[in-house]
Amino acid sequence: xxxxxxLQDLIALIQLVYFATLLFYLVYSTAAAQWCATLFSxxxxxxxxxGLRYGLSRLGGVLGxxxxxxxxxMLWFMLLILPGLYKGLTYxxxxxxxxxxxxxxxxxxxxxxxxxxxxxxxxxxxNYMALFVLFYLGFIAFYVAAFAVLVPFGLTTAQNxxxxxxxxxxxxxxxxxxxxx
Numbered sequence: 001x002x003x004x005x006x007l008q009d010l011i012a013l014i015q016l017v018y019f020a021t022l023l024f025y026l027v028y029s030t031a032a033a034q035w036c037a038t039l040f041s042x043x044x045x046x047x048x049x050x051g052l053r054y055g056l057s058r059l060g061g062v063l064g065x066x067x068x069x070x071x072x073x074m075l076w077f078m079l080l081i082l083p084g085l086y087k088g089l090t091y092x093x094x095x096x097x098x099x100x101x102x103x104x105x106x107x108x109x110x111x112x113x114x115x116x117x118x119x120x121x122x123x124x125x126x127n128y129m130a131l132f133v134l135f136y137l138g139f140i141a142f143y144v145a146a147f148a149v150l151v152p153f154g155l156t157t158a159q160n161x162x163x164x165x166x167x168x169x170x171x172x173x174x175x176x177x178x179x180x181x
Contacts, residue, residue: 023059023063026055026059026062026063026066027052027055027056027059028052028055029055029099030054030055030058030059030062030099031051031052031054031055032051033096033099033100034051034054034055034099034100035051037100058098058099058102060104061098061102061103061104061105062095062098062099062104064104064105065094065095065097065098065104065105065108065109066094066095066098068105068106068109069091069094069095069108069109072087072091072109073087073088073091076088089116089121089124089125089128090112090113090116090117091109091112091113092112092116092124092128093111093112093115093116094108094109094111094112095108097111097112097115150172150173
């Protein structure tokens, strides 16, 4: 394909793969939201192809809603930080509304604002903080497991390997410790 011959080609390939991954994620997350709604309403079987077709049909609306919401939040952040955080919180459900309710753009933002106000700002922040703590604890668990594998590797490399390998092992240990701290 002509890629890999220069740094610009490699960067273009990485950007293309990133964009394709983003589009797949939007389609799949919309399909997953529909599957969850089906299970929540009492459905017993999931239509995989139908869910992916639904996700593909909502791609434009979800992408447009994400871009519009991002622009609005960025403009509020440029005004002041706190209004930007507030608008980001009130628009936080816009993508999910666009996925499930077939509403796009500003209508999804307005409905998200209504839903967040009805639930309450403090309750919404509390729910997000609870999710953040769960993900952070999971991250720490995976990090500790990776560090448990890395320490013996670094120590054996430092003792038995060449000076370059020893330096790499020690550098990996220090990077791991600094990242954890």
